[in-house]
Amino acid sequence: MNFVFISPNFPKNYWNFCRGLKNNGVNTLAIGDEEYDNLSTELKNVLNEYYKVSSLENYDEVYRACAYFTFKYGRIDWLESNNEYWLLRDAKLRTDFNINTGLKEDRIGGIKYKSQMKEFYKKAGVLIARYHIVTPYYEDGKKFIDEVGYPVVVKPNNGVGAAATYKLSNDEEMKYFYATHDKNVEYIMEEFINGELLSYDGIADSKKDIIFETAHAYPVPVMDLVNDQIDLIYYSYREIPQDLKEAGRKTVKSFDTNSRFFHCEFFRLLEDKKGLGNKGDIVGLEVNMRPPGGFTPDMMNFANDIDVYQIWADMVTTDKGNFDKNSRPYHCVCLARRDMHNYVFSQEEVIEKYKDSIVMKERMPDIMSAAMGNDMIIARFKTLDECFELGNMYLKKY
Numbered sequence: 001m002n003f004v005f006i007s008p009n010f011p012k013n014y015w016n017f018c019r020g021l022k023n024n025g026v027n028t029l030a031i032g033d034e035e036y037d038n039l040s041t042e043l044k045n046v047l048n049e050y051y052k053v054s055s056l057e058n059y060d061e062v063y064r065a066c067a068y069f070t071f072k073y074g075r076i077d078w079l080e081s082n083n084e085y086w087l088l089r090d091a092k093l094r095t096d097f098n099i100n101t102g103l104k105e106d107r108i109g110g111i112k113y114k115s116q117m118k119e120f121y122k123k124a125g126v127l128i129a130r131y132h133i134v135t136p137y138y139e140d141g142k143k144f145i146d147e148v149g150y151p152v153v154v155k156p157n158n159g160v161g162a163a164a165t166y167k168l169s170n171d172e173e174m175k176y177f178y179a180t181h182d183k184n185v186e187y188i189m190e191e192f193i194n195g196e197l198l199s200y201d202g203i204a205d206s207k208k209d210i211i212f213e214t215a216h217a218y219p220v221p222v223m224d225l226v227n228d229q230i231d232l233i234y235y236s237y238r239e240i241p242q243d244l245k246e247a248g249r250k251t252v253k254s255f256d257t258n259s260r261f262f263h264c265e266f267f268r269l270l271e272d273k274k275g276l277g278n279k280g281d282i283v284g285l286e287v288n289m290r291p292p293g294g295f296t297p298d299m300m301n302f303a304n305d306i307d308v309y310q311i312w313a314d315m316v317t318t319d320k321g322n323f324d325k326n327s328r329p330y331h332c333v334c335l336a337r338r339d340m341h342n343y344v345f346s347q348e349e350v351i352e353k354y355k356d357s358i359v360m361k362e363r364m365p366d367i368m369s370a371a372m373g374n375d376m377i378i379a380r381f382k383t384l385d386e387c388f389e390l391g392n393m394y395l396k397k398y
Helices: 011-025 041-046 059-074 084-096 114-123 137-148 171-179 223-228 242-254 296-304 308-318 347-353 367-370 384-394
Strands: 002-006 026-030 050-051 076-082 131-133 153-157 166-168 187-191 195-204 208-216 233-235 260-270 282-288 331-337 358-363 376-380
Touching: 002 011, 002 059, 002 084, 011 041, 011 296, 011 308, 026 059, 026 367, 050 059, 050 171, 059 084, 076 084, 076 114, 084 308, 114 131, 114 242, 114 282, 131 137, 131 223, 137 153, 137 187, 166 171, 195 242, 195 282, 195 308, 208 242, 208 296, 208 308, 223 242, 223 367, 233 282, 233 296, 296 308, 296 331, 296 358, 296 376, 331 384, 347 376, 347 384
Parallel strands: 002 026, 002 076, 026 050
Antiparallel strands: 131 187, 153 166, 153 187, 195 208, 195 260, 208 233, 233 331, 260 282, 331 376, 358 376
């Protein structure tokens, strides 16, 4: 099997996907824009060949890399980046090289465009926030406001994370948005939901059956993390709430989730919302057909004593996952501080106190710090109370 992995060196933990493939005897080929000498030794050791391009943004160069691999090794069986930023690029390459193990251009829209995602959620029987595709005319936006009321959230219809996402709370802010937003970008406007952000995450096989599943809670929405520079905290469940599990499984069946990671986002309503639902209801937000961001795959490993990178590779080669599905011994919590704030306790003090539970410490790359913070730690505990105790200490400010 010839597998082409796009950008295996970023994020830094993604080399583990290539490790899993190599363990399974896959001819593991990679394309990236980092100099080969700068790749980690671990990554170099699991690649059969690496093709450097000057920029992964340059489609012609990446195309030529795939053509070279095809000429040298034969037909490409799989191509993947597991990265939301490159999903459209992956689909075009699969189309151009007739790679049938992932989505091509004719079907990628359903997992890249937020408005199209809504229809798949509806097909799954999951509630969705009402929305409006922004036109050049302020009056069209006001008509939508008359239906759902302020506040509303506007964001690119095709976007990554919470980039260029805004909350509009009155006519003045609405007029400013219409006057200043990038007219070359298609925006979607949604009613604001007062809810707890949740995700249903895992890996599906070629028939969309669940190989591995887990769930996470995000007390602070990503939009607020980015726009207000709030400290990061999120955690995994040892036991997935039943209604979230049911909504997640139906969503996976509705979307084009064949043979890939999935990251399905939901809100749990914190209050009744006229025209939408009642307090406690699950509402679909958006779906990302890739691993959840940052070091969440590592959190899955720490929480469950498994190796999701290898489970994914096993799915690629056997359409199955080999692990103990009953192993879910811990909650895993991720916390990150920001350089702009002053904290009561030093990172060293916190790590010393919780040294038996902290399993990872990282300085986040600048490109990820807006959403993920700067100094990150991950810990695991038997109970959620212990997660919150650590959070209260690590994130306590003067």
